[in-house]
Amino acid sequence: MRMEPVNLLEGLLSRFSPTGHEESAVAFLVDVMQQMGFRASIDAAGNAVGTIGSGSRNILLLGHIDTVPGEISVRQENNKLFGRGAVDAKGPLASFIFAGSKVKIHTDWCITIIGAVGEEGDSRGAKYLCSSFTAPEMVVIGEPSGWEGITLGYKGSYWVQASFQQPVSHSASRTVSACDQAFSFWNAITQSVAVINSNKNRVFDQISPSLRGMKSDFDGFSETAVLKINFRIPMDIDLAFMENLLDACMDSASFHPVITTFDFLPAYQAEKNTPLVRAFLAGIRKAGGKPGFKLKTGTADMNLVGPAWGIPVVAYGAGDSNLDHTPDEHIEISEYLSGIRVLINALEVIQGI
Secondary structure: OOOOHHHHHHHHHHOOOEOOOOHHHHHHHHHHHHHOOOEEEEOOOOOEEEEEOOOOEEEEEEEEOOEOOOOOOOEEEOOEEEOOOOOOOHHHHHHHHHHHHHOOOOOOEEEEEEEEOOOOOOOHHHHHHHHHOOOOOEEEEEOOOOOOEEEEEEOEEEEEEEEEEEEOOOOOOOOOOHHHHHHHHHHHHHHHHHHHHOOOOOHHHOOEEEEEEEEEEEOOOEEEEEEEEEEEEOOOOOHHHHHHHHHHHHHHHOOOOEEEEEEEEOOEEOOOOOHHHHHHHHHHHHOOOOOEEEEEOOOOOHHHHHHHHOOOEEEEOOOOHHHOOOOOOEEEHHHHHHHHHHHHHHHHHHOOO
16 A cells, blocks of 8 residues: 555544544554554554564554544644644654554564554553563654654653542631632642752652642532642652652641542653664664754653563654644644654664664
């Protein structure tokens, strides 16, 4: 099948696939990979999996096919391709497929490309791979780094809900309302984190709290307030530290909400001196770029597969990560094409071609 790289990405963007509704995009991806020479199928988790080459040494290119909600009209304007997922992360995933179909493959090697489901949710696709997929020799995570950038690490993430309940009282009384308790608790968090961060110069080394949701209600007898909080956490912070931090904040605020933990994912930073990193440095330079390293304040499937497999890993993909999840999400077509050239170069260097 003759497939141009922009057409491939347009087709993938046109299958809107917010987390939990990836089936159409997965089916499209499997069909395209089969027609482009891959042995492709859907695994038990719903991931699109394609392999090309027959060698025993496997390079895994792992992207994600789901997006956040909010459909964006797929269109080209002024060398820009708009659509939900153009940057995060269908652009990198489409570049994996096109590069994989064009690269020379040594008889000792094979390349596997996976469009994982659920990365923007509970990462069910990557979690399935950690336990069921044979660890490859190295893995490239498809996330936007800019075509000249190589991402080596991501902060971790801690999601909690704090629930406050208080018997209803008159607004003129001195009773502290559930909403006031929630406000005091949030203030205690931000003040405590500021102290912890005071000697940390890099954002990557800091705890970053974010209030992601709030609601309140009353039934005539009691009132409730609920905060949904996310913490981006650095390398030296574990779950016990965060739990102790919340306990201290409750004591400081003099209120003790019910804390529900939804998710904890540790930070991860890959090694810099590996054959995989060196291949991407060479690949970017050959494509005319000036490579640089990045550490991201978000999270990615690297946080899961990196520690699970203990192999060389980087994240790479064209696109501006500042456009992730935004109403204006788009990718520069010229940058997307440059990213494909880098991938072809790097994959051939890895194989010694």
